[in-house]
Amino acid sequence: MLKSYLPALVFLLLGIGVGSAFTLANGLLGPKRPGRVKSQPYESGLPSDVRKSFRFGISFYLIAMLFILFDIEVVFLYPVALQLDAFGVFALVETIVFVVLLLVAFVFVWRRGALEWK
Amino acid sequence: MTDPLSVPYRERERSVTMERMGEEPVSGTEATVEGDLHDELFTINIGPHHPATHGVLRLLTTLEGEVVRDVKPIIGYVHTGIEKSCEDHQYWKVITFVERMDYLAYYFNAMAFCMAVEQLLGIEVPPRAQYLRVAHMELNRIASHLFAFATGALDIGAVTMLWWGCRDRDLVLDLFEMSSGQRMHPRYIQVGGVMEDIPPGWEQKVRSFLELMPKRLDQYLALLDRNEIWLRRLKGTGIVSQERCLELGVTGPLLRATGHPWDLRKAMPYSSYDHFEFDVPVGTVGDNYDRFKVRIDEVRESIRIIEQAVDGLPEGPWITEDRKVALPPRHELATSMEALIHHFKLVTEGFRVPPGEAYAAIEGPRGELGCFVMADGSAKPARVHMRDPSFVNLQALPEMAKDSLIADFIACVAMLDPILGGVDR
Amino acid sequence: MDATGLELIAQRVREAVGDDAVTDTSFHREEAMIGIAPVRVHDVLEYLRDRDAEPWPYLMSVHGCDYLPDEPRLGVHYQLLSMERCDRLGLKTRLGVDDPHLPTVIDLFPTADFQEREAYDMFGVVFDGHPDMRRILMPEDYVGWPQRRDFPIGGEPVLYTFNESKYPRWYD
């Protein structure tokens, strides 16, 4: 049983291997000359007194949440769309109910004005 | 007065509007006052080294989340003291300095300076030289607008425009190189006329360019004009009313975008512009989209002008016959003694300009480009001052950017098209 | 605009603002220029913009000048433009170096903001009432007014082999 998962394993190892090779190569091979100015934040070439903490507006967070919500919905649709004929009419009805439910959520969010940028 | 440098530069650069708002700008630190979201202001430098500032312009912007509350343009980062160097050189050599001020409209700088000196000298420019000057200036206007499209669209996200803009701009630079030997700052326009006559094949090359250019413009519009993102980003942003523009002394495409048809080529024609018939493109609302459309139509008008200039190019001398000002032709040196003396006087000491002051203004790609020359009778100008359109138009930037999103503010800077060489002189 | 037109304008300004306002008028190479007393600049510009028969509503350029040999050394020029009549008028004021003060014209023409700061930065002409009288082109702690004629032009002397020994460690 394990045999059939071998390609996925090799693919995973290769991915991690090449990725880490590049990042580590940078660290190992690149010359390191730390400097006082080099570690200061970059603000278009001027001395910057921007502290580490950067607070961004709440609307970014809102938009991110909405995006994740409706993106996951699509993830569920892919497998169903691939094997639709295998599951027959039952799967079709199931996905329609699923989509309608999320549609109600979408209309609610839209009416509440969460999509306009404040 | 306290030593200016001891005060951290954010306090020193306190934006004027902060007083009226009456609260301490939280320069980049946490909000000390636990109010609701709205009073946390964040001051950041869109500074001298920034991709969107078209050169070394520093914009001290006070942001509230994504909304720009106030902008203070701080300039001087490429101040080269050109006006001071001009007072140290003869009139010949000043053209080289003046051309490097607004480095995208070099023919216009040289033209403004030469018109002021010709006004002081009182010499008459032969018609062929006037036509050649008009043809080269309009080609330079096309090149300058092409570069404005290239970098402006790049700032807004249309990267293809950078390749297209530079590709077509190279065609214009080939024409400059053919007529004067150098792509940029060719010093083609001299006091009294033009440096040399155009080489034989030049007209055919210009005509082939003029046939090609409208097709390229249609390509740009096909890429941009029906692009929803482009329209949403530009329509309705950065609006400055026409009265405010006139108060701020804004001229050029920005003023014409608000609907005011003021164009020095039509209103106060110089260098035989009244011989050509062309229109002045005018916008309606005065937002960024109108500025873009006005520049596109101006390129079309410039193509018409160049066509008429190249078709109706009169015969005759390309520089004034007055030997006191213009170098005599080489073959004359071998024969006539006066030509040799004139040549020697001009080359060693340069021509003298009777004392006086003159202000000549022409229509540059970014607005009215005026040159004030004060002569004290010697061979060196006593004072050269260029009234640069970008320098004055930059004052309208805070008005455009007020209470707009950062993205629209960057689009405003892109469509304002400031050239920092001209701003800082 | 010709010489007589210029004289008429000068006459109207004298009546409206005061006899000492206009010092001289010059019409050289069809360039109309009126000399004004420094104290009266604001009143003359306001008259020319609002109350004159032929108004000059737009200020195109404000720039400084240095007439070093002549006595009232510093000069400030105002270029006015009328878009209706497509005409230009130049105003000139002369200032001594000891008290280079001028009333600002920002309330009449907001375009003068940057240009007055540049005149201050380059020539040291202080415009009273300007909200942000600071240097605009030079670094803010720069000492001296660069474009005055007695300010050295600076830069480095050109190095040749013969004068290289005068600057022994030129490459530092």
Place this chain on the structure above:
Amino acid sequence: MTRTPVEGDLRVRQLRAQQMLRGELAGRDLDEFVEERLLFTKLETAQNWARKNAIFPLGFGLACCAIEMITVIGSPRNDLARFGAEAIRFTPRQADLLILSGRVSIKMAPIIRRLYDQMLEPKWVIAMGACASSAGMFANYAVVQGADKFMPVDVYVPGCPPRPEALIYGIMKLQDKIMGNPDMGWRERYQAYGTEEREAEPPRHEGGLEVPRRG
């Protein structure tokens, strides 16, 4: 890249390849033959080869030379992409080549120095145009008389503004420098020692920014 000239022409090389195949090459000849064929003999050379062909210029325009630099990057006629250098980065953290395109005013000099310091190693600087190399024609109060007054410069590109081809030639020269063959100086190439105006010890050969001490 100016490859070290292989002895003899193609004919000689074919003969030596034949001998190698027949196994007649031995000892030092064989090592030399293999050394020549193997490009990456050392990790150092491999690193330089990789750095040379993937320079990330910092998008840093000052004045008129910046327009020519953008034309070099943007216009398809003479394009930096052929040298792997068209990835323009705007933060000094990701760039390793600072092209000083334009005049360096005294107000801008500290900012350029800070940008240079904030760039990560290994970094190079090209002074593009007469104004960056020596303040060109602006010998006045407002311009720093040459960018090497306050920062090390690797390649000077003359011209005002230099043609796009000139900048590309400058970048090719920089690639030679990165690749590590220091025969950039004309004295080494033509063995012109002893012809200096005044007697000076033969230039010591450590690379980097040592300016020849004269007099």
